[in-house]
Amino acid sequence: MEMNNRLTKLVFNILSIMLALLFIFPLVWMIVSAMKPEAAIFNDMGTLNSFLPSQHISDWFQSYKTIFDRFDIIRYLGNSILYASAVTIGSILINASAGYAFATIDFKFKKVLFGLMIALLVIPAETIMITKFVVVQRLNLINTPFAVILPLLSTPLYIYMFTVFFRAVSKEIQEAAMIEGANKLDIFLKVMLPMSKPAIATVGTLSFIMSWNDYIWPLMVITNSDRYPLQVAITNINNTEPVYINQIMAILTISTIPLIIIYVFFQKYLVQGMGASGTGEK
Amino acid sequence: MEINATARKKQLKENISGYLFLSPAFIILGLFLFIPTLMSIYYSLTDYYMLTPDKTSFIGLDNFKKLFNDPLMRQSILNIFKFVILIMPIQVGTALGLALLVNNQEKHTIIYKIAYFSPVVMSLVVVSILWLYLLNPSSGLINQVLMKMGFESQPFLSSPNQAMITIVFVSAWQGAGYQMLIFLAGLQNIPNEVYEAATIDGANRWEKFSKITLPMLKPTSILILTTTLIDAFKLIIQPMVMTQGGPLNSTLTPAYYIYRTGFTDRFVGYASAMTVIYGAIIISFTVIQRKIVGGDGDE
Numbered sequence: 001m002e003m004n005n006r007l008t009k010l011v012f013n014i015l016s017i018m019l020a021l022l023f024i025f026p027l028v029w030m031i032v033s034a035m036k037p038e039a040a041i042f043n044d045m046g047t048l049n050s051f052l053p054s055q056h057i058s059d060w061f062q063s064y065k066t067i068f069d070r071f072d073i074i075r076y077l078g079n080s081i082l083y084a085s086a087v088t089i090g091s092i093l094i095n096a097s098a099g100y101a102f103a104t105i106d107f108k109f110k111k112v113l114f115g116l117m118i119a120l121l122v123i124p125a126e127t128i129m130i131t132k133f134v135v136v137q138r139l140n141l142i143n144t145p146f147a148v149i150l151p152l153l154s155t156p157l158y159i160y161m162f163t164v165f166f167r168a169v170s171k172e173i174q175e176a177a178m179i180e181g182a183n184k185l186d187i188f189l190k191v192m193l194p195m196s197k198p199a200i201a202t203v204g205t206l207s208f209i210m211s212w213n214d215y216i217w218p219l220m221v222i223t224n225s226d227r228y229p230l231q232v233a234i235t236n237i238n239n240t241e242p243v244y245i246n247q248i249m250a251i252l253t254i255s256t257i258p259l260i261i262i263y264v265f266f267q268k269y270l271v272q273g274m275g276a277s278g279t280g281e282k
Numbered sequence: 283m284e285i286n287a288t289a290r291k292k293q294l295k296e297n298i299s300g301y302l303f304l305s306p307a308f309i310i311l312g313l314f315l316f317i318p319t320l321m322s323i324y325y326s327l328t329d330y331y332m333l334t335p336d337k338t339s340f341i342g343l344d345n346f347k348k349l350f351n352d353p354l355m356r357q358s359i360l361n362i363f364k365f366v367i368l369i370m371p372i373q374v375g376t377a378l379g380l381a382l383l384v385n386n387q388e389k390h391t392i393i394y395k396i397a398y399f400s401p402v403v404m405s406l407v408v409v410s411i412l413w414l415y416l417l418n419p420s421s422g423l424i425n426q427v428l429m430k431m432g433f434e435s436q437p438f439l440s441s442p443n444q445a446m447i448t449i450v451f452v453s454a455w456q457g458a459g460y461q462m463l464i465f466l467a468g469l470q471n472i473p474n475e476v477y478e479a480a481t482i483d484g485a486n487r488w489e490k491f492s493k494i495t496l497p498m499l500k501p502t503s504i505l506i507l508t509t510t511l512i513d514a515f516k517l518i519i520q521p522m523v524m525t526q527g528g529p530l531n532s533t534l535t536p537a538y539y540i541y542r543t544g545f546t547d548r549f550v551g552y553a554s555a556m557t558v559i560y561g562a563i564i565i566s567f568t569v570i571q572r573k574i575v576g577g578d579g580d581e
Binding site: 013016019026120123130139231238252255260263 | 293
């Protein structure tokens with residue numbers, strides 16, 4: 001029995017380690033391949049050296065330097081940061097405001113509008129992108145940052161999450177604020193929002209990631225390469241001769257770093273978000 | 283009378299503030315979700331061509347008739363069903379397996395978690411390009427390792443037989459870590475006393491797993507299975523970046539075909555008909571999901 005137990009434990013440990021290697025090796029290969037000369041990537045291919053950077057520290061940032069010289073990476077990064085920040089802040093304010101209305105205000109047709117919003121929840125945004133494009137075209141927004149930002153500012157799921165969250169805030173706190181002469185906007189901005197940090201963190205993180213990773217929509221609505229977000233720029237760079245693996249891996253790494261930071265700090269809100277919503281759109 | 287007027291005034295104020303708080307969200311949802319949906323339904327009955335919108339005419343169900351005889355549409359639907367059927371057990375099974383492994387580890391759990399979760403931090407574009415290089419038939423790392431181990435090198439994405447299954451594995455590899463975290467949260471909700479009681483009753487490892495763990499994970503599993511299903515139907519970035527739908531259309535998916543028809547070729551009318559049919563398929567799966575998971579909507 002004791003022997004048997006130790007054997008299973010050993011098998012589980014070996015399995016865990018092998019799976020860990022299987023899951024992490026592409027990320028490691030991506031990072032270290034950016035840190036060596038192109039010839040070394042091919043020389044090392046298939047040996048353990050594929051997973052080690054160049055022995056000379058002077059090689060480590062060479063491919064980064066070259067790719068920054070060849071392409072306007074700073075601009076693409078700036079575009080992505082602009083789009084993602086605008087989406088994050090806008091999505092928190094707009095969805096929280098709608099959630100606040102649904103949770104605390106008794107207006108006419110509330111049930112109908114809430115039902116409509118829940119119905120919109122099932123429409124797969126990916127399939128209506130052609131007519132969405134026609135709308136943006138008619139609004140004369142093609143090739144503007146608004147075309148990338150506006151459609152991401154409201155999501156039925158996030159309104160729903162804020163509604164659920166605000167319903168749980170006690171009525172007494174709101175009434176106390178009301179007696180002190182605060183109006184609804186004051187209560188929303190100064191009482192409700194500061195109390196809803198977990199919901200804000202969840203919606204903010206999901207919105208940031210959604211915008212940062214957005215690819216097909218910006219590819220459609222942005223025609224001027226100066227306004228490309230990073231994801232679109234990456235596929236463009238990958239199709240621009242001459243293509244060097246170390247430079248491509250450098251740009252892939254640059255695109256991934258902000259997400260690593262976000263996941264490190266906000267991971268717990270992401271899981272909560274999916275569990276609480278019960279619908280779990282990524 | 284006096285009281286009634288005050289109450290009405292108060293209600294009016296409530297209405298106005300309600301609509302004001304709601305309006306930004308509803309303008310956005312209206313413009314970019316509701317109106318495009320209605321437009322898709324309307325345009326599906328027309329021959330709208332993006333470059334000559336003024337010459338649009340009503341053509342009834344012609345787009346739908348054409349659609350049912352379109353070999354590429356049929357191929358793309360077959361492709362997506364292949365993808366969905368393969369990725370469901372592979373990704374969800376992997377996620378559950380990883381969660382169980384992590385849950386049973388006593389030491390270094392954080393290191394395993396980080397390793398399994400690491401693919402999630404990359405965007406789908408990054409993942410697709412990265413694997414494009416790893417899977418290169420001649421110089422890619424995977425084939426170099428296979429050949430060192432004495433296997434033949436594989437064409438992967440450049441073979442009509444292997445391309446879709448390769449995309450399944452890359453997608454499952456990318457998505458499993460996130461679902462592992464949700465399974466882990468589910469596992470940690472199972473009270474320890476249940477296992478202790480079972481140990482006293484003489485249950486072995488397998489009995490504990492099949493009689494306690496699995497049944498108690500049922501809500502989590504249903505949630506994960508259904509979201510995987512619906513997400514899988516939307517597959518587009520991986521084939522777009524890795525294979526452009528090839529070779530021989532073996533990785534062309536409906537979402538990608540809609541994009542090509544409506545955006546690249548500008549046949550908005552025909553693409554809208556595809557949107558209506560394919561959207562209806564996804565929506566029906568979503569509605570079934572909501573029925574199974576339950577408890578959504580207004581109470």
